[in-house]
Amino acid sequence: MSKVSDKFFLENMNAIEVNKIHNSKSIAFILIGSCENHGNHLPFGADFLFPLNLVQLVLDRIIKSKSDKAHNFIVLPVIPYGVSIHHIDYEMTISLRFSTMIRVIEDVLNSLATNDVRRVIILNGHDGNIAPAETAARNIKNKYPEMVIACLESWWTLVGQKNNNTFNVWSGLGHGGEAETSAMMAVRPDLVDLSLAPEQTIPNLPSEDIRIYWKFNELTKTGSTGAPRLATPQKGEAIINILTNLILDFIDKMESNNWKYGTAISNTK
Numbered sequence: 001m002s003k004v005s006d007k008f009f010l011e012n013m014n015a016i017e018v019n020k021i022h023n024s025k026s027i028a029f030i031l032i033g034s035c036e037n038h039g040n041h042l043p044f045g046a047d048f049l050f051p052l053n054l055v056q057l058v059l060d061r062i063i064k065s066k067s068d069k070a071h072n073f074i075v076l077p078v079i080p081y082g083v084s085i086h087h088i089d090y091e092m093t094i095s096l097r098f099s100t101m102i103r104v105i106e107d108v109l110n111s112l113a114t115n116d117v118r119r120v121i122i123l124n125g126h127d128g129n130i131a132p133a134e135t136a137a138r139n140i141k142n143k144y145p146e147m148v149i150a151c152l153e154s155w156w157t158l159v160g161q162k163n164n165n166t167f168n169v170w171s172g173l174g175h176g177g178e179a180e181t182s183a184m185m186a187v188r189p190d191l192v193d194l195s196l197a198p199e200q201t202i203p204n205l206p207s208e209d210i211r212i213y214w215k216f217n218e219l220t221k222t223g224s225t226g227a228p229r230l231a232t233p234q235k236g237e238a239i240i241n242i243l244t245n246l247i248l249d250f251i252d253k254m255e256s257n258n259w260k261y262g263t264a265i266s267n268t269k
């Protein structure tokens with residue numbers, strides 16, 4: 001199955017195509033996920049499969065709506081592993097250490113910088129990658145101040161905040177929960193088996209404001225939390241809509257200011 005956006009994936013390009021596309025105005029997407037148990041109803045790759053499909057949908061929309069605008073998009077090959085040490089008690093969790101993950105992201109960013117790519121959007125699909133992505137990005141930003149590194153850190157919390165009417169329980173939250181299961185139903189329905197989804201589990205935690213660094217098997221017996229049985233493809237479409245709009249809006253704003261922000265653009269009105 002070949003999509004229009006396929007030509008923006010580095011793994012599909014040859015050297016001539018790559019040379020046409022990488023420059024200081026290129027926008028590179030780094031996709032990071034995990035390989036871990038998401039309950040009986042979702043695949044181990046859910047955390048990278050969703051960003052991978054999301055970026056395709058974003059690019060498809062850009063291509064359709066703005067074919068006159070020659071954006072130089074480069075989607076890097078997906079990084080399928082992440083920091084999953086909090087899921088390590090479940091079967092076949094393949095986890096990188098924090099130090100490894102920081103270095104992987106740093107090395108990828110560094111490689112982009114040495115190829116003159118200065119505009120980067122990280123699409124993250126997994127909570128354990130939030131801290132390493134920030135550490136890596138800040139280190140590289142320190143080394144290459146002219147680089148712009150942005151990150152969609154936590155789409156699964158964002159979609160509930162942006163549109164609380166979409167979800168019935170716990171703002172859609174949960175690992176393999178209402179939002180995550182719906183998202184997978186929208187992009188890879190062939191990999192979702194809702195008949196195996198566990199009953200609703202809302203972790204019993206004392207506070208939403210003070211974070212406990214739990215291990216996941218302290219929260220649930222199933223590898224999944226939230227309310228996956230309430231997932232629907234329609235909710236998944238709503239999620240895609242929210243995220244696609246948000247990413248396109250970000251790119252539009254950045255492009256209109258030549259990827260400058262803050263004091264680099266006028267701050268007087």
Ligand SMILES: [Zn+2]
Binds near residue numbers: 047
């Ligand atoms: Zn995850």
